[in-house]
Amino acid sequence: MDAAARTAHDSALQPFSEMEHYTHADDLPPEIMADSYDKLERLCLKYMSEDDFSKVEQAYCFAAEKHCNQKRRSGEMYINHPVEVAIILADLKMDCDVVCAALLHDTVEDTDTSLADVSGLFGETVAELVDGVTKLTNIEVDNMDEKQALTLRKMFLAMSKDIRVIIVKLADRLHNMRTLAALREDRRLFKARETMDVYAPLADRLGMSSIKWELEDLSFFYLEPDAYQRIARMVAESREVRERFLAETIKTLTDELDRIGLEGFQINGRSKHYWSIYQKMKRKGKEFSEIYDLVALRVITHSVRDCYSTLGAVHTLWHPMPGRFKDYIAMPKVNNYQSLHTTVIGPTARPLEIQIRTYEMHEQAEYGIAAHWLYKKSGGSSASKTNDAQRLDDQINWLKHSLDWAASDEITDAKEYLHSLKVDLFDQEIFVFTPKGEVMALRAGSTPLDFAYAVHTEVGNHCVGAKINGAVAPLTHEIKTGDRVEILTNKSSKPSRDWLKIVKTPSAKSKIRRYFAAATKDDDAAAGRDMLAKDLRKRGYGISTPRSTRALNAVAEQFNFKQLEDLFAAVGAGKVAPRAVGNKVEQILDPKPEEQLTKAEAIAEVVKQPARGSNRKPQKRGKSASNGIIVK
Numbered sequence: 166m167d168a169a170a171r172t173a174h175d176s177a178l179q180p181f182s183e184m185e186h187y188t189h190a191d192d193l194p195p196e197i198m199a200d201s202y203d204k205l206e207r208l209c210l211k212y213m214s215e216d217d218f219s220k221v222e223q224a225y226c227f228a229a230e231k232h233c234n235q236k237r238r239s240g241e242m243y244i245n246h247p248v249e250v251a252i253i254l255a256d257l258k259m260d261c262d263v264v265c266a267a268l269l270h271d272t273v274e275d276t277d278t279s280l281a282d283v284s285g286l287f288g289e290t291v292a293e294l295v296d297g298v299t300k301l302t303n304i305e306v307d308n309m310d311e312k313q314a315l316t317l318r319k320m321f322l323a324m325s326k327d328i329r330v331i332i333v334k335l336a337d338r339l340h341n342m343r344t345l346a347a348l349r350e351d352r353r354l355f356k357a358r359e360t361m362d363v364y365a366p367l368a369d370r371l372g373m374s375s376i377k378w379e380l381e382d383l384s385f386f387y388l389e390p391d392a393y394q395r396i397a398r399m400v401a402e403s404r405e406v407r408e409r410f411l412a413e414t415i416k417t418l419t420d421e422l423d424r425i426g427l428e429g430f431q432i433n434g435r436s437k438h439y440w441s442i443y444q445k446m447k448r449k450g451k452e453f454s455e456i457y458d459l460v461a462l463r464v465i466t467h468s469v470r471d472c473y474s475t476l477g478a479v480h481t482l483w484h485p486m487p488g489r490f491k492d493y494i495a496m497p498k499v500n501n502y503q504s505l506h507t508t509v510i511g512p513t514a515r516p517l518e519i520q521i522r523t524y525e526m527h528e529q530a531e532y533g534i535a536a537h538w539l540y541k542k543s544g545g546s547s548a549s550k551t552n553d554a555q556r557l558d559d560q561i562n563w564l565k566h567s568l569d570w571a572a573s574d575e576i577t578d579a580k581e582y583l584h585s586l587k588v589d590l591f592d593q594e595i596f597v598f599t600p601k602g603e604v605m606a607l608r609a610g611s612t613p614l615d616f617a618y619a620v621h622t623e624v625g626n627h628c629v630g631a632k633i634n635g636a637v638a639p640l641t642h643e644i645k646t647g648d649r650v651e652i653l654t655n656k657s658s659k660p661s662r663d664w665l666k667i668v669k670t671p672s673a674k675s676k677i678r679r680y681f682a683a684a685t686k687d688d689d690a691a692a693g694r695d696m697l698a699k700d701l702r703k704r705g706y707g708i709s710t711p712r713s714t715r716a717l718n719a720v721a722e723q724f725n726f727k728q729l730e731d732l733f734a735a736v737g738a739g740k741v742a743p744r745a746v747g748n749k750v751e752q753i754l755d756p757k758p759e760e761q762l763t764k765a766e767a768i769a770e771v772v773k774q775p776a777r778g779s780n781r782k783p784q785k786r787g788k789s790a791s792n793g794i795i796v797k
Contacts, residue, residue, distance in 0.1 A: 189222065189226070190202055190206070190222055190225060190226060193226060193229055193230075196233075197229045197230070197232075197233040197242070197244065198229065198244075199225075199229065199242065199244045199245050199248040200241075200242075200245055200248075201245065201248055201249060201252060202225060202248055204252055205221075205225070205248055205251050205252050205255055205264075206218075206222075208252060208255035208256055209221055209255050209264065211258075212258050213261060217260075217261035218261075220261055220265060220287065221251075221261060221264050221265055221268070223286075223287075224264075224265040224268040224269055224287060224291075225248065225251075225268050227268075227269065227272070227286065227287075228244060228247050228268045228269055228271075228272055229244045231272045231276040231277075231278055232244045232247070232271070232272070232275070232276065235275065235276075237344070237347065238347035238348060239344060239346075239347035240347075243271075243275075246271070246340060246341075246344075247267060247268045247269070247270060247271060248268065249340045249343075250267040250268075250270065250333070250336045250337050250339075250340050251264050251267040251268050251336075253267075253336040253339055253340065253376075254267050254332070254333065254336050257332075257336075257532055257535040258532075258535070259329070259332065259535060262287075262288065262290045262291050262294065262329075263294065263329050263332065263333060265287055265291045266291050266294035266295050266298070266329075266333050267333055267336060267337070269283055269287065269291065269295050270294075270295050270298050270299070270333060270337060272295070273295055273296070273299050274299050280292050280295065280296055283295050290327075293326070293327060294327065294329060294330055294333055297320060297326075297327065297330035297333070297334075298320065298330060298333050298334045298337060317363065320334060328534060331367060331371065332371070332373075332534070332535055334364075335364060335367065335368055335371070335373065335376055335380075336376075338360060338364045338380070339376055339379060339380060341356065342356070342357070342360055342379075342380060342383040342384065343383065345357070345383070345387060353387050354387060354388065356387075357383070357384040357386075357387035357388050358384070358388065360380050360383070360384045361380075361381065361384040361385075361388065364380055365377050365380040365381045365384065368380060368533070369500065370500055371500065371533045371534040371535075372498075372500035372501055372502055372529060372530065372532075372533030372534055373531075373532065373533035373534065373535065374502075374530055374531065374533065375531055376533075378438045378440075378441075381438065381440040381441075382438050382439050382440050384440075385439060385440040385443065389443075392443055393439060393443075395453075396439050396442055396443055396453065397439060399453045400436065400439070400442070400459070403459070407436065407459060407460050408434075410460065410511075410512070410513065411434035411460055411462075412434075413512060414434070414462065414511060414512055414517065415432045415434060415462065417482060417512065418432055418462065418464070418478070418479065418482065419432055421478045421481070421482055422464075422475060422478055425474065425478055427466065427471055427474060427475065427478075428467075429466070429467045430464060430465060430466045430467075430471065430475070431464070431465045432462060432463070432464050432465075433462070433463045433465075434460055434461070434462055434463075435460065435461055435462075435463060436459060436460055437459050437460065437461065442459065460517075461517070461518040461519065461520060462517065462518070462519045462520070463519075463520045463521075463522070463527075464479075464519065464520070464521045464522075465522060465523070465524055465527050466521070466522075466523055466524075467523065467524065468523060469494060469523060471523075472494060472505055472521045472522065472523060473505070475505075475521045476505050476507060476521055479507060479509060479519055479521075480507070480509070482509075483509035483510055483511055483512070483517070484509060484510045485507055485508070485509050486508045486509060486510060486516060489506075489507065489508035490505075490506065490507045490508075491505070491506040491507075492505055493505070493506065494522075494526070496596065496604055498594075498606075499594060499606035500533065500534075501529055501533075501534075502526075502529070502530055503522060503523075503526040503529065503530075504520045504521060504522040504526060504530065505520070505521040505522070506518070506519075506520055507519050507521075594606045594607065594608065594609065595607050595608070595609050595611065595644060595645060595646040596646050596647070597616065597644055597645075597646065597647070597648045597649070597650050598647070598648070598649045598650070599620070599649075599650065599651075600649065600650075600651045605619060605620075607619060607644065607670070608669055608670050610643055610669045611643070611644050611668075611669050611670060612640060612641060612642060612643065612644065612667055612668060612669060613628070613630075613631030613633070613638065613640050613642060613644065613650060613652060614628060614640050614664055614667055614668045614673060615644075615668050615669055615670045615673045616631075616644060616650045616652065617631075617652045618668070618670075618672065618673040618676050618677075619670070619672070619673070620652065622676050624652055624654060625660070625673065625676060625677075626658075626659065626660055626676075626680055627654040627655055627656055627658050627659075628640070628652055628653070628654055628658070629653050629654060629655045629658045630652075630653040631650060631651065631652055631653060632650070632651040632653065633648050633649070633650055634648055634649050635649070640664075640667060641667055659680075660677050660680050660681070662677075662681065664677050665677055665678070686734050688737070689733070689734040689735075689736075689737035689738045690730050690733040690734040690737055691733075691737065692736075692737035693732070693733035693734055693735065693736030693737030693738070693743075694708065694733045694736075694737075696736055696737065696743040697717075697733065697736055697743050697746055697747065699743070700743040700744055700746070700747040701713065701747055701750060703747075704747060704750075704751055706750065706751075706754060712754060713750065713754070714729075716749075716750045716753040716754050717729055717732070717746070717750060719749075719753055720732065720746055720749040720750060720753070723749065724741065732746065
């Protein structure tokens with residue numbers, strides 16, 4: 166359904182006042198009220214219209230009724246969970262449909278509610294969001310890996326249609342992680358590992374840093390409890406010293422920025438997150454006492470010009486450490502993150518990390534891709550917000566493109582699928598330049614072929630070579646950050662199956678596999694057409710005449726193929742016998758009284774097949790039974 170049709174559908178929904186349910190939260194019996202609904206109401210009314218909030222209230226009442234007899238494993242009322250998920254999303258200022266989907270997201274999975282019910286009452290958009298985050302429960306699979314892979318594939322498929330699906334899912338996972346203690350230990354470990362491997366890196370891809378950090382720390386708490394407790398204890402013991410250091414440093418920098426005439430800035434100190442500290446200790450092989458940069462300063466300004474002025478002031482006060490400056494304003498991260506990063510030798514002769522960004526950049530860093538809907542709501546009144554909204558559109562398109570393979574069914578093995586997903590989400594990125602000077606992000610270890618397929622599928626399919634920084638390089642060459650990559654193409658060139666061993670990104674592998682699948686189908690279609698032409702010639706018909714073409718199209722429809730080429734491919738692949746098709750064509754072109762079958766009878770006749778080893782002889786042409794079979 167297109168956007169216009171969906172709008173018409175949603176506008177024709179049953180008015181909430183006519184629903185046979187509670188319509189106002191105040192009317193609900195106290196025993197089924199969520200503990201924190203008042204907080205959700207306050208958050209929503211800060212940015213939603215009254216009409217939008219009325220829909221949210223109806224969704225809450227509906228969910229409260231449906232979950233009224235359910236409790237979580239912790240013993241609390243179940244309705245508290247969807248309300249807490251909705252609060253997380255309302256705090257991100259997500260739109261009305263997303264908050265409604267959060268409130269309703271477990272009704273289809275855990276109550277007698279159907280997606281049709283949700284669509285009829287709250288609109289198709291809400292129903293599709295709910296469906297996207299609903300686990301596949303009614304499936305029979307051999308192991309948890311397969312079930313996990315199927316559920317994730319479904320989520321990515323839904324995400325490819327509406328990116329908001331993954332935002333709802335992240336909020337759902339965040340609250341589940343906050344309340345994970347009620348589960349059995351094996352389930353806690355499974356959920357924590359999945360969160361660390363899939364959902365935290367996904368939040369990072371979406372630029373939602375606050376959710377990413379909390380997911381990582383919560384997962385760390387369950388996966389490595391001893392290490393977590395040790396770091397938490399040492400951080401607590403050094404808190405007073407850190408807070409005194411931050412206060413003195415902030416005052417020094419504030420005085421300097423006031424001196425140079427900067428206005429409207431904010432300086433905040435923040436402590437590093439436990440998982441980040443632990444990773445740094447492991448990466449550098451150091452003890453906690455040897456990690457000095459446990460805190461960082463963040464300066465927020467009104468303009469990009471003020472950001473660079475602040476950087477100058479910082480470097481005037483303290484010596485910058487060589488190789489520790491990064492300009493993510495001039496070259497944003499692939500998740501649209503922008504800031505200036507510098508590490509200096511601070512007041513106590515220890516490293517101090519400082520981030521400098523504008524207020525808009527800070528909003529993007531905190532909300533990530535959720536900021537896309539904030540900019541839509543703002544109406545794009547300023548050029549800067551219009552540019553930011555365009556970058557966010559580009560980010561959404563990039564994310565859908567880079568993870569399109571995850572929604573496909575090309576990787577059928579569950580373990581391989583999960584491994585590819587974890588690798589694709591976790592791997593470090595490199596930044597390279599196109600011949601036009603545009604920046605492109607790729608997975609570390611990528612080759613020119615990965616670059617070619619990232620530019621466009623056809624560029625990859627016709628790639629014959631590459632130049633790296635002006636010099637010819639083999640297709641197996643590993644690209645590095647800063648490389649200028651040029652792809653050489655030839656229209657007559659085609660992919661090689663050996664390329665599957667060369668490329669590193671799942672997206673490139675997916676496109677190569679897709680090419681060979683299409684090529685195989687083309688070959689099957691050509692072979693099937695020849696087989697049918699031969700069969701029809703024996704019957705006195707040409708395959709290309711208008712009458713034969715019409716008859717073949719009718720037969721393709723009888724076999725439930727969308728187009729004639731699909732029928733040819735099925736014949737060429739041995740899935741449909743050419744004589745079965747020939748019989749149907751002949752019945753259409755030269756019907757005999759006993760051969761004038763209904764469509765249903767024609768299909769039933771074709772699928773009839775004597776059992777293997779049967780001595781029954783095939784009936785002669787002209788009788789009601791056919792000699793053709795469908796192999797699969």
